[in-house]
Amino acid sequence: MEPRTRTALAAVTALLLLAGSAGCTGGADGGVRGTPGAAGLRDPYFPKLGNGGYDVRHYGLKLAYDPASGRLDATADIEARATQDLSAFNLDLDGLTVGRATVDGAPAAVNRAGTELTLRPREDIDEGQVFRTTVAYYGVPRTITDADGAGEGWLRTKDGALALGEPVGSMAWFPGNHHPSDKATYDITLTVPEGLRAISNGVLRGERTANGRTTAVWHSAEPMASYLATAAIGRYRTSTTTTPSGVSVLTAADPAVADESAELLARIPELLEWQQENFGPYPFSATGAIVEPAGDADYALETQTRPVFPLDSFDAPTLVHELAHQWFGDSVSPATWRDMWLNESFATYAEWLYAEDFEDTPARVSFDKAFGEDANWAFPPAEPPKAENLFDPPVYQRGAMVLHKIRETVGDDTFYEILAGWPAKYRHGNASTEDFTAYVEDVAGEDLSALWDVWLYGDDKPERPR
Structure with missing residues (x-):
């Protein structure tokens, strides 16, 4: 991220073990009974962010957005592995209404307390077990104002929306384990009114239009911290190319800024090759950028494989900065x-x-x-x-x-x-x-x-x- 002025693994393991330290308790019959996973990983700055007791492997997000009303109708399928015997576990979710939730296909009890969504499955989950949670939810996602005054989360724009998640905004548009220590792969499916484009991270797997709606399917094969996920909805002009080393490049620019940003966007293959000479092989299968009008966001952000720039922050040094983050911050989080x-x-x-x-x-x-x-x-x-x-x-x-x-x-x-x-x-x-x-x-x-x-x-x- 550019500066927001108004303008190992051992440590990760320790956090997860600390958060899941409730462990298991022995039942009266000497058997083992699951206990709830911790509601928060005790991060030094965001102690309630993230959750203990499990490790997410994959998010499958299906989102339908209506810019006119601002309403989001969505389903999150979350595949995770239990790191302790679990009787219940938490997801981070700021706002939005949960319609239903299941764990391995069976209905799960749901409780809300602030940004903590607690799910209690019908049966306890054994340590080491891979389980699948499905949460259907809806509502008008909100913009979160950070302590430094910057806006993140779900930002409504003139013709759509823009999702930015650093440090905690991703919980405004999907439930999950929103601490950067729990990375996962992603499939993000976005459905929007015909005439708009829906841009996200990774590789575009398919795009189709039917009954007045356009659906785009994006796949991120490499692990991603949730704060790096993005959804950009608008009337974008897109361009695709490939770097000399074979990395797929997709750029998207709002029509109001497309001409002004085109020359610098065209330099991405050149700059990426130069960075590979310094930083080693590019760590992802795709790259690119999203350029918005000034005012749609307060800052540029290194959203994985497709960093976002408001036009007033789109210059060569900032582009170099956000592309470098793909190694430093995105791959190594x-x-x-x-x-x-x-x-x-x-x-x-x-x-x-x-x-x-x-x-x-x-x-x-x-x-x-x-x-x-x-x-x-x-x-x-x-x-x-x-x-x-x-x-x-x-x-x-x-x-x-x-x-x-x-x-x-x-x-x-x-x-x-x-x-x-x-x-x-x-x-x-x-x-x-x-x-x-x-x-x-x-x-x-x-x-x-x-x-x-x-x-x-x-x-x-x-x-x-x-």
Whole structure:
């Protein structure tokens, strides 16, 4: 994501085990009885986000949207594996009305408490069992205003809608386990009035029009954190091509901005090839972009395989930033939201590399500029004070400074090995700050505690380095 200023695996496992620590209790007869999964994964910034007791494998979402009324009629099929014996489990859902729910085809009792949807299946679910939950729901999905004032969730536009989910907005349009540590594959089917297009993540499997409605089927074969899912509905102009390395490219632009954005959209294959030279093989089977009129959203976002841009944020550095997120943040997702800087530092550093390779501006010049800006020293990048600080300058610019100090310390050869090796090691997984620092030290073959203490965790601004 671009900055929202108004303008490992061990950590994941620990979270899931902690959230599911209710475990099992022995019955009076000595048998084992399931217990409810935890309502929240105790994330440092969003403790109630996500749910314990299960791991989602796949979402099948079928959504029909009427822009005139704003009503969404939808069904979510969720395939998951139990990580404990379950008597009940939770899904995150903000607003909307649940019509019915089943678990493995049998009706399940449903209770609501705020954004927590609790389902109690007819029979307990055994640890290790793969089970399927179906939730039918409807209503007018809402826009969520974040603590920093930005809007996310379901954003109504002049001719349709736009779904953006970072950090918690995905729960506004489908039920699920909405913590980034629980990634899954997706099939998203969108039905809209004839004349509109429905764009989502991944590969377009089919599109048909009948009885005044158009249905598009999108498939994401690689795991995706729920905050990266998108649905874009409108009168888009679309274009398809293929990169030299064979990645499918699909772009969509609102007609009002299609001509103005066309030249930069056409550079996606070129920029993706350049990024593969730096970051390693592209981690997904498709790429592209969605461009909206200014005002449809307050920021650009790295929605997986198809980042979204309002026109006033659509420039070459921002496009490079959001495409870089496909490696850093999308393929390698944060273990918790505390690890957000890993997403944004790499994407920001990609901008510095673009300036270095395309504009003859050494990365050290970008570093020096960032060093001199007081806003970048408000807090250490790995320790934002509150949730509303997750998108503040230190997470981006000081995070990128951390990467440049690594580069200066270990040298270009080792740095570029890290740049491609990190997303390869945690491809399609999750990783924490501790995973990253350990990985860098392993590749570099040296203790970098002094670097971390000053640049990653230090409260005070150091002397300007020479």
